[in-house]
Amino acid sequence: MPRRQITGFSNPTVKLLRSLRDKKHRKREGKFLAEGLRLLTDARECGRIPETLVMAEGRDAHPLLGALERAVEAAGGDIIETSADILTKITGKSNPQAVAGVFAEWDTSLDQIDRDSAPIWLVAQALRDPGNLGTMLRTADAVGAGGLILIDDCADPFSVESVRASMGAVFTQHVVQATWDDFIAWHRAGNGQLVAASLRDAVPYRGAPYQAPCFVLVGNESQGLPEDYEMACDLRVTMPMKGRADSLNAAVAAAVLAYEVLAALD
Template sequence: MKQITSVQNPFIKSLVQLQEKSRARKQSGTFLIEGKREIELALKGGFSLEALLFWPEICPEAEARKLHTQPIEINREVYQKLAYRDTTEGILAVAQSRDLSLDALNLPDNPLILVAESPEKPGNIGALLRTADAAGLDAVIIADAKADLYNPNVVRSSVGCIFTNTVAVGSTLEVIAFLKEKNIAIYCATLQDATPYHTQDYTAPSALVVGTEATGLTQPWRDAATQNIIIPMQGEIDSMNVSVAAAVLIFEAKRQRGF
């Protein structure tokens, strides 16, 4: 079995770059996954692993071999150099990234989609992906993405749901054109010219669109909307966390669809 015990090993140095640099992930077409559950979800989602590394003090070799036929044993120093979290299961994998373009997006005949414009915080992206997974959405589209979706913070905050959802990215104008071409109704969560969300019919092909908590959706979305929608609030503020707002909309749509 191959063993690596030096943080100066060229392969280990390349993995550090995958952790830290979006450019390295894009150039290599690979990214790092940390944790047994996340790796298992990636495999279940059809992602290919190029390598798997394990620290035997935490992860026995037998467990590593269940996930990869040729795991690489590493020591404490190497593991701590690569591990992004303070406490994990002593296992990491190098996975091949996927084509996240709109052209690669396969949808059913009557899709229910979540669109998020310019989410900046990895925690919010992860929460949106977890909500989408819980609801069994047909796709999540990130418009004008501000973060690399294979960023370790996104993978971590999604608890592996980056692998369980069908995900695509594109510019706002590209996503709007894609939805219109597919005859998917666009429901934009915004304060302007909006009607209560529960009054709309989401049983036909629908996209639920949310923006940032700070500025909301940009004008092109409000102009393109089939209907602008709002979640009525009874408190003193007029906004809530984007993932919470998305969950309210998504599960109303799912309720209407009989799920």
């Protein structure tokens, strides 16, 4: 398959790829951008092959890069070589890694997941920080969760910041987007325990009666969970707060709780 060389900043493909840093354009195109050989190799090993691979001229040869090129070619994808300057323009990073890929977004509906396929699932409501979102995906991978379920208006899991903070877990973990009403109806129609970190009618998080599949729910960074969401949970647990503050960072709270659930279920 011939490779395309792109040498001009005003090339339409450069403009398109660059536009994927904006949510509006990602949603219109149904595509997103991921950068770096490690991330793209994680993707490949999980069966996610970029539609377009963009490589900097003068990059170092690497066996993993060769494997990536062959996978993109085999899948009928597009391989583009361009200058480091143009790659910088595409990724928006002043020091881009030598390779970036464009992926088609995938289906993130609830019916894509089998709740019994994993003992733990993370659930976030109105999580606004893409770094927190990516960090939760990374934690989900670490605790052997099935995925991250995003409730209401969350940050975009396919944003550059989220993909980067996930350290590849966006490719290994299921990502679901749902309204609260749809999620709670789905939850009640099947197996599973919904657990929230809460101060209301809560038991200590250590030694609480966790059950698989356990859905660990955290709320918005500044507002926390709405009270009716908390009260709809099967279990409310409280973590020690020894200082002046009454809450943890959302991704931290999810991780402390998820590791406790993991220890209880193991």
